Amino acid sequence: MRFLIIIFSVCFLTACQLTQQPETVKTVDMYNRDGDMVGTAKLSEDPKGVKIELKLEGLTPGFHGTHVHEIGECEAPDFKSAGNHLNPEKKKHGLLHPEGPHLGDLPNIEVDTSGKVDTELTVSDATLLKGKNSLTERGGTSLVITAEADDGMSQISGNSGERIICGEIKDKKGETDDQEPTDPTEKEKKK
Numbered sequence: 001m002r003f004l005i006i007i008f009s010v011c012f013l014t015a016c017q018l019t020q021q022p023e024t025v026k027t028v029d030m031y032n033r034d035g036d037m038v039g040t041a042k043l044s045e046d047p048k049g050v051k052i053e054l055k056l057e058g059l060t061p062g063f064h065g066t067h068v069h070e071i072g073e074c075e076a077p078d079f080k081s082a083g084n085h086l087n088p089e090k091k092k093h094g095l096l097h098p099e100g101p102h103l104g105d106l107p108n109i110e111v112d113t114s115g116k117v118d119t120e121l122t123v124s125d126a127t128l129l130k131g132k133n134s135l136t137e138r139g140g141t142s143l144v145i146t147a148e149a150d151d152g153m154s155q156i157s158g159n160s161g162e163r164i165i166c167g168e169i170k171d172k173k174g175e176t177d178d179q180e181p182t183d184p185t186e187k188e189k190k191k
């Protein structure tokens with residue numbers, strides 16, 4: 001009996017507990033359309049949501065749209081595999097839209113003249129833990145940078161142009177649930 005108690009205690013205090021520890025910090029590798037890694041996004045659980053420390057290089061100087069998408073798949077070159085913007089509340093697109101925004105809508109990032117960006121963003125009300133607004137459950141989500149700036153208003157993605165950089169936000173366990181975009185009619189039109 002005593003032996004069993006010891007086993008149980010060891011399990012409880014070490015390995016068994018560690019494996020159940022939720023991931024509250026996550027580093028996402030970001031890739032361009034050629035499959036080159038161009039930087040990282042370090043995500044961490046924050047009282048306001050999920051904080052993203054974004055460091056990228058090799059971009060066109062100026063403003064670029066930044067969004068969390070609903071599927072954790074970045075298939076180059078067009079990254080359409082990422083689906084639409086993450087939108088569990090079925091709102092309209094845009095930080096400036098009165099019926100918005102999507103949960104995954106983020107401010108534009110500004111790339112400097114050397115093609116680099118080093119900035120911090122917050123996905124308000126999102127979490128890396130469980131729940132409706134989780135970025136990691138149900139196969140994960142992805143962080144996508146677009147060629148143009150997001151105007152904060154136009155449907156369904158703010159006229160932000162092609163997807164140029166993508167990184168998969170998912171648990172390392174690698175869930176394999178098949179994911180489909182929420183509404184096929186909302187898929188972005190091919191150019």
Ligand SMILES: [Zn+2]
Pocket residue numbers: 067085092093094102104105156157
């Ligand atoms: Zn959106």
